[in-house]
Every structure is written in C-alpha cells, then in structure tokens.
Amino acid sequence: MANKASSLVLYMNEASPPSNAVIMLGSKLGLQFDYKKPSLLTLEHKSPEFKKINPMGTIPVLVDGDFVVSESHAIMKYLLGKYGGDHQEKLYPSDVRTRALIDQSLFYDAGVLFVRLKAFALPTLLRGLDGISDTQKADIDEAFSVVEAYLQKNKYIAADHLTLADISLASTVAPIHAVYKIDEKRFPRCKEWLELLNKEEIFKEINEPGAALFANIMNMFWEKNKK
Known part of the structure; x- marks a missing residue:
C-alpha cells in the first residue's frame, strides 16, 4: 500500500499539460492535492515571490511538507517512489x-x-x-x-x-x-x-x-x- 500523504500542495493550472500529467498520476495513486493556481497571464509564476518556491518560474511545483520539487517528470517519479505502493512496479x-x-x-x-x-x-x-x-x-x-x-x-x-x-x-x-x-x-x-x-x-x-x-x-x- 502507498504511504499516506499528509499535505501535498500542487501549484498548477488546468490548461497546463505538465500540470495535468502530475494530476493524472496523483489520481491514479489516490492522492489528494491542495491546489494553488498562480495566474500565468499576469506572469505570477515569474514573480520574485514565486521564484523563491521554484527558481525556474514554472509550473507544476509540488510541496510535500518541507520538500519542494518542480518539473513534472521529476515530480511524477518522486510521487511514485514515495506514494506509489502497488502501482509503482x-x-x-x-x-x-x-x-x-x-x-x-x-x-x-x-x-x-x-x-x-x-x-x-x-x-x-x-x-x-x-x-x-x-x-x-x-x-x-x-x-x-x-x-x-x-x-x-x-x-x-x-x-x-x-x-x-x-x-x-x-x-x-x-x-x-x-x-x-x-x-x-x-x-x-x-x-x-x-x-x-x-x-x-x-x-x-x-x-x-x-x-x-x-x-x-x-x-x-x-x-x-x-x-
């Protein structure tokens, strides 16, 4: 069985393909995300505040407690490794x-x-x-x-x-x-x-x-x- 995720925060946008890749995997694993949606049109993801979270200024970004990881493929491999359980293999x-x-x-x-x-x-x-x-x-x-x-x-x-x-x-x-x-x-x-x-x-x-x-x-x- 997968480990229980205490509080997973995902910075995302529903029209963002990389965000949807992470969301699909999360759904497959039965994970619950607390969604944060920076405004892409106003370039909120390029702001100094957001770059403190992700220096690349991109979404998605996953925050798992005190751990932060960005780039969808890295996020997916992390989620699968930590919470994948029976789905991982x-x-x-x-x-x-x-x-x-x-x-x-x-x-x-x-x-x-x-x-x-x-x-x-x-x-x-x-x-x-x-x-x-x-x-x-x-x-x-x-x-x-x-x-x-x-x-x-x-x-x-x-x-x-x-x-x-x-x-x-x-x-x-x-x-x-x-x-x-x-x-x-x-x-x-x-x-x-x-x-x-x-x-x-x-x-x-x-x-x-x-x-x-x-x-x-x-x-x-x-x-x-x-x-």
Whole structure:
C-alpha cells in the first residue's frame, strides 16, 4: 500500500499539460492535492515571490511538507517512489530495459515534444501570434513521427500496458491534437493510442478537459490576435 500523504500542495493550472500529467498520476495513486493556481497571464509564476518556491518560474511545483520539487517528470517519479505502493512496479517497472524506455520517453517529452508546444503557445499568449505557422506544424509532425515509432512494438509507449511514459507523452500530445489534428494516415498508431488512453478514467476526467481548455484558450487568443 502507498504511504499516506499528509499535505501535498500542487501549484498548477488546468490548461497546463505538465500540470495535468502530475494530476493524472496523483489520481491514479489516490492522492489528494491542495491546489494553488498562480495566474500565468499576469506572469505570477515569474514573480520574485514565486521564484523563491521554484527558481525556474514554472509550473507544476509540488510541496510535500518541507520538500519542494518542480518539473513534472521529476515530480511524477518522486510521487511514485514515495506514494506509489502497488502501482509503482506497473507504472515504472524495475526491469532495466523497460525503465530505460520509459525514461527515454520522459526526456523526449521534456526536451522535444513539449518544446514544440511551447513554440506556438507562448508567442500566442505573449507576442500576438495568430496561429500555428507551417514551420511549427512541420516541427510538430516530426515530433509525432517519433511517438509513432515508439508505438511500433507495443500498443502503449514503452510496454504492453500503461506506464509513466504514456501519462507524460499523452499530456502533451492531447492538447496539440486539440489544435492541430494528428494526421491519421501518417500517424495511425498515435491516433489509436490516444483513443485507447481516452477510455481510461484519468485521461477522460483530467487530460481531455485540460486539452479542450488549452485549445479554447489558444483559439480565443488567435482570434483576438488577428484583430
């Protein structure tokens, strides 16, 4: 059984893909978070006060008693290690090769895939971008091609069952798909994988609404920026 979490504070936003990855894992583990929601549009997360909590000035941030950790992938591995209980072996197996494939996907999400999302999201919110450019679309397709390749051996990203790799990558793929649809002919496994995940409660209740909210915000700003 997982250890009981006394007081977990999570700085987050419902439209933030990395926040939703942590929230999905928390739900899977039966954890309760005390949510704090800094205003991203007013750059509250870049304020000196917030940077005392997280010098990177990003969300999500987890506070567990006197311990603070930021960056969604680090948070998820921490939560699973401390509170994962019976879920730990399935979501982050001890088999060295499987774990390496999961880590590969976590690092890919952080270093490539989410960067492609930020490349259009931040300029939309902060610099008047009025839509995804052809270059940005090509970069996204290139990123999707890697996810497609990961899915050639299993119906999930790194194993024959759900792992942290799926929670991580789907939290980024879903909001991109909500504004720039996955090409089913080029990336059929990506589409099937996302549909498979969306049948699970944590994706249906957390990831899908988060992706829809992200899309609504993007579309609202694109309309506004065109004017």
